[in-house]
Amino acid sequence: MDASALYALRDPLGIPAAPIIFLVLGVLTWALHIAAVHILLGASGLTLTGALNKNPHWRRLADAMIGTAKIALSVAIVLGVAPLLFVQVVYDPFWYTSNVLSAWWVIGFIVFLIIGSLALFIFYGLNHSMKSTAKTRCPGSLIAAIAFFLLVGFIMHVLSLQMLSPEKWMQWYAPNGIVDASGRTLHDYNFWRFGFFISLSVPVIGLWLIAYRRYLMGRDTEDAGYLAFIQSLSMKLIPVGGVISLALMAGWMFTLPANVAGFATGIWPASTAAILLLAVALPFALGKKLDQGFWGFVPFAFGAVALIVVAVMREMLRWTTLFGVHGYNALDYKLHMDWYSTLMFFLTFGVIGGGVLAYLLTVSWKAGQTKGMYTASPLVNRMGTIGISLLGIWILQYFVIGLWVAYGS
Amino acid sequence: MDLIGLYPTWYEPGIGSGYVVAIIATVHVLFSHTAVGAALLFTYLAYLGYRDDRPELIDFIKKYGMFLLVFSYILGSITGPGIWYSTTVGSPRGISALIHNFVWKWATEWVFFVIEVVGVYMMVYLVGKVDKATYLRIAITFGLASFATMLAIVGILSFMMEPGKASWAEKGGYLLAFYGDNTFAQLAIRSMFMLTITSVVGGIVVAGLKDPVFKTWLARRLAVLGIVTASIGMMLYPWYLSTLPAQAQIVMENRIPAFYNTAIISVLMATIAYFLFTLIKPRMMTAAVAGFATLAILILGLFPGETIRESARKPYVAGEYVYSNQVLAKDVPGMTIKSEIPTLEKVGFSHASVFWPETQREITPQNAIDVGRTLAITACSNCHSLSTTGIRPIARYFGGMTDVPRIQNYLIGALSTGNTMYMPKIPLKPKEAEALALYLASLADPTVVAKFVDEKTRAAEAEAVKAAPNKPVAVSMATPLHTGSKE
Numbered sequence: 001m002d003a004s005a006l007y008a009l010r011d012p013l014g015i016p017a018a019p020i021i022f023l024v025l026g027v028l029t030w031a032l033h034i035a036a037v038h039i040l041l042g043a044s045g046l047t048l049t050g051a052l053n054k055n056p057h058w059r060r061l062a063d064a065m066i067g068t069a070k071i072a073l074s075v076a077i078v079l080g081v082a083p084l085l086f087v088q089v090v091y092d093p094f095w096y097t098s099n100v101l102s103a104w105w106v107i108g109f110i111v112f113l114i115i116g117s118l119a120l121f122i123f124y125g126l127n128h129s130m131k132s133t134a135k136t137r138c139p140g141s142l143i144a145a146i147a148f149f150l151l152v153g154f155i156m157h158v159l160s161l162q163m164l165s166p167e168k169w170m171q172w173y174a175p176n177g178i179v180d181a182s183g184r185t186l187h188d189y190n191f192w193r194f195g196f197f198i199s200l201s202v203p204v205i206g207l208w209l210i211a212y213r214r215y216l217m218g219r220d221t222e223d224a225g226y227l228a229f230i231q232s233l234s235m236k237l238i239p240v241g242g243v244i245s246l247a248l249m250a251g252w253m254f255t256l257p258a259n260v261a262g263f264a265t266g267i268w269p270a271s272t273a274a275i276l277l278l279a280v281a282l283p284f285a286l287g288k289k290l291d292q293g294f295w296g297f298v299p300f301a302f303g304a305v306a307l308i309v310v311a312v313m314r315e316m317l318r319w320t321t322l323f324g325v326h327g328y329n330a331l332d333y334k335l336h337m338d339w340y341s342t343l344m345f346f347l348t349f350g351v352i353g354g355g356v357l358a359y360l361l362t363v364s365w366k367a368g369q370t371k372g373m374y375t376a377s378p379l380v381n382r383m384g385t386i387g388i389s390l391l392g393i394w395i396l397q398y399f400v401i402g403l404w405v406a407y408g409s
Numbered sequence: 410m411d412l413i414g415l416y417p418t419w420y421e422p423g424i425g426s427g428y429v430v431a432i433i434a435t436v437h438v439l440f441s442h443t444a445v446g447a448a449l450l451f452t453y454l455a456y457l458g459y460r461d462d463r464p465e466l467i468d469f470i471k472k473y474g475m476f477l478l479v480f481s482y483i484l485g486s487i488t489g490p491g492i493w494y495s496t497t498v499g500s501p502r503g504i505s506a507l508i509h510n511f512v513w514k515w516a517t518e519w520v521f522f523v524i525e526v527v528g529v530y531m532m533v534y535l536v537g538k539v540d541k542a543t544y545l546r547i548a549i550t551f552g553l554a555s556f557a558t559m560l561a562i563v564g565i566l567s568f569m570m571e572p573g574k575a576s577w578a579e580k581g582g583y584l585l586a587f588y589g590d591n592t593f594a595q596l597a598i599r600s601m602f603m604l605t606i607t608s609v610v611g612g613i614v615v616a617g618l619k620d621p622v623f624k625t626w627l628a629r630r631l632a633v634l635g636i637v638t639a640s641i642g643m644m645l646y647p648w649y650l651s652t653l654p655a656q657a658q659i660v661m662e663n664r665i666p667a668f669y670n671t672a673i674i675s676v677l678m679a680t681i682a683y684f685l686f687t688l689i690k691p692r693m694m695t696a697a698v699a700g701f702a703t704l705a706i707l708i709l710g711l712f713p714g715e716t717i718r719e720s721a722r723k724p725y726v727a728g729e730y731v732y733s734n735q736v737l738a739k740d741v742p743g744m745t746i747k748s749e750i751p752t753l754e755k756v757g758f759s760h761a762s763v764f765w766p767e768t769q770r771e772i773t774p775q776n777a778i779d780v781g782r783t784l785a786i787t788a789c790s791n792c793h794s795l796s797t798t799g800i801r802p803i804a805r806y807f808g809g810m811t812d813v814p815r816i817q818n819y820l821i822g823a824l825s826t827g828n829t830m831y832m833p834k835i836p837l838k839p840k841e842a843e844a845l846a847l848y849l850a851s852l853a854d855p856t857v858v859a860k861f862v863d864e865k866t867r868a869a870e871a872e873a874v875k876a877a878p879n880k881p882v883a884v885s886m887a888t889p890l891h892t893g894s895k896e
């Protein structure tokens with residue numbers, strides 16, 4: 001597929017704001033998405049280990065982690081939608097082709113995700129309180145949930161990878177010159193790359209546990225034995241998982257296609273490896289400090305930054321492949337600047353999203369830290385009222401402008 | 410170069426991609442409306458629980474809220490992207506048109522979606538754990554954010570039918586694409602039916618209530634809400650129809666199986682009857698009855714609705730300029746879009762398509778059957794299944810005809826000219842029309858292929874002999890022949 005064909009596939013509508021904005025938003029939101037996926041997989045893995053264990057600390061952890069997994073599932077889905085939107089704005093030729101060529105799996109993605117989610121809920125429904133019994137009902141449902149989540153992730157992986165090989169598309173679409181439009185095949189995968197993204201769950205959940213422990217310390221009645229258990233578990237998961245991830249990443253870099261092999265020795269893999277190592281080392285460097293102030297939350301926050309660097313590297317590889325090898329420049333997309341919708345998004349995102357979420361998260365946090373009923377302070381109430389007013393204003397402008405456009409202009 | 414950006418086609422031989430999209434859409438509407446409906450109802454119950462200090466209501470929410478809310482929310486939020494994914498593979502340029510016009514609107518909807526998801530968890534987990542005023546603030550925030558997601562999406566759905574304002578084609582821009590008559594008609598009708606669904610789903614919740622007096626009281630309120638909103642929704646329907654493009658109205662009148670309309674009307678009637686029943690005999694409501702009613706009403710009502718929406722906008726999939734078969738049908742000067750029809754008229758699909766096997770770019774008697782199949786997949790399979798079963802099965806539409814020239818004439822006369830109103834204009838070069846005709850004929854009788862190759866070969870040989878009687882045949886052949894020709 002030469003560059004002129006790739007350009008022909010672009011949507012002639014153009015895009016309503018500078019392409020770089022979509023690219024950056026895609027990278028940032030994907031980093032958030034994958035962080036939630038890591039917490040989902042990590043928490044499910046810990047739940048499974050705990051559920052198959054008789055040690056009371058493990059069982060208590062299993063209770064906590066199934067709750068985390070459930071929420072992380074919702075968050076991973078919500079945060080997956082954003083990169084899904086942005087990837088097709090500037091990379092439409094690649095994303096759509098890759099999807100159509102494996103269409104059944106794209107539909108399967110939905111079905112498998114539903115099955116996995118149901119399995120997770122079934123497990124949760126059957127095991128409301130693992131710490132109060134030594135028996136776990138139907139651990140198979142949790143194993144199935146994890147297996148289906150991995151399958152879903154694998155489909156995502158294949159779709160992301162197929163994008164990068166325009167030179168093979170025609171062979172996939174019409175093997176031996178006869179069109180196969182069934183979309184039943186997954187055409188390409190890279191075990192190392194997939195393994196790398198998935199294995200990061202281990203160190204990430206380790207960093208999450210440090211934060212969880214710090215959160216528990218905020219309540220004064222916490223059992224010291226449990227806290228020590230969490231501490232030692234996280235300090236094992238982080239380095240072991242970190243090393244496995246780095247090894248898989250190295251494997252990925254060695255197995256890059258010949259036309260981008262040079263990427264492996266460039267600046268991006270090196271900086272990614274460096275920041276991942278830092279993220280692994282940080283909790284050890286902080287040591288006792290983790291118990292003081294907000295330091296217990298810092299390793300996870302730094303881990304999130306490291307994931308952004310991972311996301312940037314992933315994007316740079318795509319850039320190097322598509323621009324460097326195939327001559328497709330995502331940044332020269334035709335621009336049809338649309339100020340209203342662009343500004344409206346950023347206002348909504350910054351003002352309403354920021355304001356309302358600040359309120360909601362403050363309330364959740366405080367309620368979680370309070371034993372019994374939480375009564376909001378006047379300041380928090382004020383935040384809530386402002387949030388509601390902002391939503392009201394947004395709805396009002398929707399109708400004022402809309403009715404004017406539809407009937408007045 | 411004369412390339413047009415057609416993607417590969419996904420052709421699902423069993424049920425057709427159209428039905429896959431409609432099924433997923435139905436499931437999504439089912440769960441998302443259930444989620445919003447249940448959330449509204451729980452908010453109301455929480456309000457009553459706090460106001461009248463009734464801890465049993467709070468307990469009730471804790472017990473069932475988790476199940477209904479989170480369950481339907483998760484399934485709603487999976488099938489939402491599910492619609493997106495299924496339309497992506499069914500109609501990549503259709504979804505692309507929506508994405509590229511409305512990316513910021515979609516991103517805005519996403520902001521509200523995030524608020525909604527955080528809100529729903531808080532409503533479930535924090536009931537009874539935060540003070541009354543705070544809980545109500547959370548609930549109102551959640552409700553407004555949910556409503557805003559609907560506001561943000563409805564104009565995008567309208568654009569699938571037609572641009573908000575006709576002047577969009579000339580002037581371009583997001584506002585004219587998003588807002589129009591149809592946007593508001595749809596918004597009104599959807600809001601009503603969402604409340605109707607709230608009342609239906611609410612039945613499941615009510616069935617779980619213990620206190621018989623309260624149960625009766627709530628069941629009656631829900632029944633009234635249901636009857637009122639379903640009736641208003643029905644009254645709004647003609648307004649909604651009147652905002653559809655003329656083309657869609659004709660398709661609706663002529664091409665939708667008659668039972669679909671009947672089905673929708675009967676479902677509405679049945680819904681009202683069901684509410685009347687719960688109004689009179691609220692105690693008869695058990696979870697099984699309510700659950701069954703919910704499923705029946707939603708599935709019977711939604712599936713024909715989604716199918717009509719899929720059919721009514723034929724031959725377009727989006728903005729009245731993207732054909733279902735992915736070809737851009739019109740100039741849209743406001744967005745500097747050029748129709749692709751002239752390019753197709755000039756060079757044909759076989760030379761204009763990006764995804765076309767190189768061995769099929771030049772058409773010969775030998776590859777004609779393969780070219781015909783590729784053409785059918787590219788140009789027809791979005792709307793017709795290429796067999797005798799499935800959606801608008803094409804083999805049936807030619808009634809077993811095996812006469813290649815006759816089919817070819819039909820294709821050139823009726824399709825290439827755009828003379829069949831609910832079908833796109835499909836320009837075909839003469840050789841393409843012949844190849845497609847051969848393929849269509851072969852669906853009825855596979856032996857026509859061998860006959861066709863044979864005849865063409867003889868004709869070409871005769872031509873060659875006539876043109877240059879002294880030269881060996883194979884050398885002067887205009888089109889390459891396969892080796893085993895009959896000599």
Ligand code: HEM
Pocket residue numbers: 026030033037040076077080081083084085087113149150152153154156157158160161193194197198314490
């Ligand atoms: C629990 C299930 C999920 C798992 C385990 C998962 C995992 C992954 C992984 C491993 C990748 C990277 C693949 C690679 O680059 O090789 C990825 C990418 C992606 N995921 Fe997910 N994912 C899940 C759910 C979702 C959902 C529900 C959505 C959308 C609604 C989504 C949207 C995306 C998108 C759009 C990308 C690619 C972004 C790009 O190429 O820029 N994911 N996911």
